[in-house]
Amino acid sequence: MARLGDLVRGIRSKNAGPFMITVDVFCATGESFDRVRAALSAAGIARVFGIDPASVSMFEIPGALALKFSFPRPAIQGSRHDRDMHGAQLALLLEEADFPGLEET
Amino acid sequence: MSTRVLVPSGVLGLGFDSDALRRGIAWRPDIICIDGGSTDSGPHYLGSGTSKYSRDATRAEWAALLAARAEAGVPLVLGSAGTSGTDATVEWMFAITDEIAREKGWRLRVATLSSSQPAARVAAAIGRGRVAPLAPRIGPDLSAADLHACANIVALAGAEQIGAAIRTGADVVIAGRTTDTALISALPIMNGDDAGAAWHGAKIAECGALCSTRPLSGVVGVVFDEHACTVEAFAEGARCTPETVAAHMLYENSDPFVLHEPGGHLDASRAHYEAADNRRVRITGSQWVAARSYRVKLEGARLAGYQTTILALVRSERYVRNIRTWLARLESFVKREIASRTGLVEGPDGYGIEFRAIGVDAALGLLETKPSNPSEVGVLVIVTAKSQARATDIARLVNPFLLHFPLTEDEELPTFAFPYSPAETERGPLYEFCLNHVMEIDDPMDAFGLEVRDVGDGQTR
Numbered sequence: 001m002a003r004l005g006d007l008v009r010g011i012r013s014k015n016a017g018p019f020m021i022t023v024d025v026f027c028a029t030g031e032s033f034d035r036v037r038a039a040l041s042a043a044g045i046a047r048v049f050g051i052d053p054a055s056v057s058m059f060e061i062p063g064a065l066a067l068k069f070s071f072p073r074p075a076i077q078g079s080r081h082d083r084d085m086h087g088a089q090l091a092l093l094l095e096e097a098d099f100p101g102l103e104e105t
Numbered sequence: 106m107s108t109r110v111l112v113p114s115g116v117l118g119l120g121f122d123s124d125a126l127r128r129g130i131a132w133r134p135d136i137i138c139i140d141g142g143s144t145d146s147g148p149h150y151l152g153s154g155t156s157k158y159s160r161d162a163t164r165a166e167w168a169a170l171l172a173a174r175a176e177a178g179v180p181l182v183l184g185s186a187g188t189s190g191t192d193a194t195v196e197w198m199f200a201i202t203d204e205i206a207r208e209k210g211w212r213l214r215v216a217t218l219s220s221s222q223p224a225a226r227v228a229a230a231i232g233r234g235r236v237a238p239l240a241p242r243i244g245p246d247l248s249a250a251d252l253h254a255c256a257n258i259v260a261l262a263g264a265e266q267i268g269a270a271i272r273t274g275a276d277v278v279i280a281g282r283t284t285d286t287a288l289i290s291a292l293p294i295m296n297g298d299d300a301g302a303a304w305h306g307a308k309i310a311e312c313g314a315l316c317s318t319r320p321l322s323g324v325v326g327v328v329f330d331e332h333a334c335t336v337e338a339f340a341e342g343a344r345c346t347p348e349t350v351a352a353h354m355l356y357e358n359s360d361p362f363v364l365h366e367p368g369g370h371l372d373a374s375r376a377h378y379e380a381a382d383n384r385r386v387r388i389t390g391s392q393w394v395a396a397r398s399y400r401v402k403l404e405g406a407r408l409a410g411y412q413t414t415i416l417a418l419v420r421s422e423r424y425v426r427n428i429r430t431w432l433a434r435l436e437s438f439v440k441r442e443i444a445s446r447t448g449l450v451e452g453p454d455g456y457g458i459e460f461r462a463i464g465v466d467a468a469l470g471l472l473e474t475k476p477s478n479p480s481e482v483g484v485l486v487i488v489t490a491k492s493q494a495r496a497t498d499i500a501r502l503v504n505p506f507l508l509h510f511p512l513t514e515d516e517e518l519p520t521f522a523f524p525y526s527p528a529e530t531e532r533g534p535l536y537e538f539c540l541n542h543v544m545e546i547d548d549p550m551d552a553f554g555l556e557v558r559d560v561g562d563g564q565t566r
Contacts, residue, residue, distance in 0.1 A: 068361050083468055
């Protein structure tokens with residue numbers, strides 16, 4: 001099992017305002033960027049976070065060797081059901097996740 | 106002409122490297138800009154109109170920046186004063202400024218910018234079709250009643266309002282809620298520097314040295330000109346590289362290429378980052394796209410009840426092993442007890458109750474995938490009700506069961522650990538964010554107020 005977190009330089013999740021979460025995946029090399037880009041998709045991200053794939057926007061930023069995923073917050077920031085004010089623990093789920101295709105090459 | 110903007114830190118209250126600030130002053134900035142807030146700490150600060158940071162820490166840092174301003178002889182601009190940027194926190198910062206000025210024997214001209222919005226103003230704008238929801242939609246169409254239910258509403262000021270405050274000639278600008286970027290872009294835009302570069306450089310510098318190899322050091326500077334901007338960090342050994350700078354464009358921004366601002370947006374999709382030398386980065390190719398109308402973003406927070414919490418520590422190995430079963434049994438038992446003793450039911454008109462198992466899945470809830478084998482579990486119960494007294498009374502009702510509830514019916518009652526007495530803690534009001542909208546205005550100053558006042562009783566500025 002290859003965990004995504006072991007193959008990239010870093011993953012962070014943050015609020016983008018009170019209503020959105022944005023997750024950034026930073027790769028160390030161009031080769032790793034290509035491999036991770038091929039393995040990750042909006043649907044894969046939606047599975048990890050238990051959300052609707054149609055609500056996920058995916059961006060590729062080759063200049064920063066980064067991928068970005070943004071989606072509406074599962075609970076509005078600071079509302080009664082919110083567990084994590086800054087949304088930063090969500091990144092850990094992605095770090096610990098395994099994606100088909102990640103181990104090849 | 107070129108404009109040099111010094112940013113001491115990502116936010117007032119977080120601290121900065123004072124040697125780096127000295128180097129930043131020696132760099133001869135045209136203005137010093139620092140952000141004072143954000144929604145990132147949650148709705149409490151907007152709802153209550155209070156600052157997240159300690160008054161003493163804020164005062165000490167603000168005194169250091171006021172002294173830096175005196176040395177540099179340039180304006181000092183604070184945006185989103187006191188976390189939420191309400192009128193109350195603008196006045197809080199104004200009072201702190203007055204105290205410091207008296208202590209130092211300064212006489213300072215201070216411009217304050219008000220971003221607070223009376224509910225009636227926004228309600229009138231709805232009536233004229235000038236308020237629109239943003240994605241994601243957070244509720245049904247906004248009504249005047251929704252607005253009157255807000256404890257506080259602010260609009261985010263842009264470069265125009267900050268520019269107007271700077272043009273008063275004030276020594277110090279204390280602005281209410283402002284976009285982080287507008288603070289920094291205002292003077293370059295006034296000076297006729299490239300607008301795309303102004304907004305892009307502002308985005309890179311908004312969190313201080315986060316765009317460098319030494320993120321905690323705080324102090325960065327940006328030189329803006331007719332074509333580009335160049336960013337550098339001032340701490341010993343800190344470097345800005347094309348990678349650290351490009352990465353910051355992603356930070357807390359849902360779209361890495363587009364940044365919406367009052368009056369238009371930044372398109373950074375064709376931006377180019379190049380090393381000017383081994384510690385500075387030059388950014389070219391950013392475009393500012395002006396909008397047909399002038400729209401400002403609104404933020405609002407309303408009261409959503411009052412909370413009381415209660416925490417118990419479960420150390421018994423058998424209970425820890427069966428914690429999910431025990432919690433499920435406790436939860437349904439407690440809800441039945443609340444219903445039979447108070448007649449209240451769970452829901453917006455009754456009460457709310459959350460059970461969080463710290464050590465198991467408190468941070469992630471149902472999304473948690475990792476099996477845990479903790480030595481103890483903290484059980485945090487959060488009660489929400491329409492009044493503080495009601496929330497506390499429900500928590501007191503929960504108290505004996507949280508302390509003694511058995512795993513099975515035919516066993517001796519256990520006793521868990523309460524860390525303090527009373528076990529209940531009143532959290533006060535719970536606020537929630539309730540606006541994700543923009544409001545169109547004719548003139549940028551229509552929804553903002555500018556006031557110029559002198560503080561201190563000394564002779565020097």
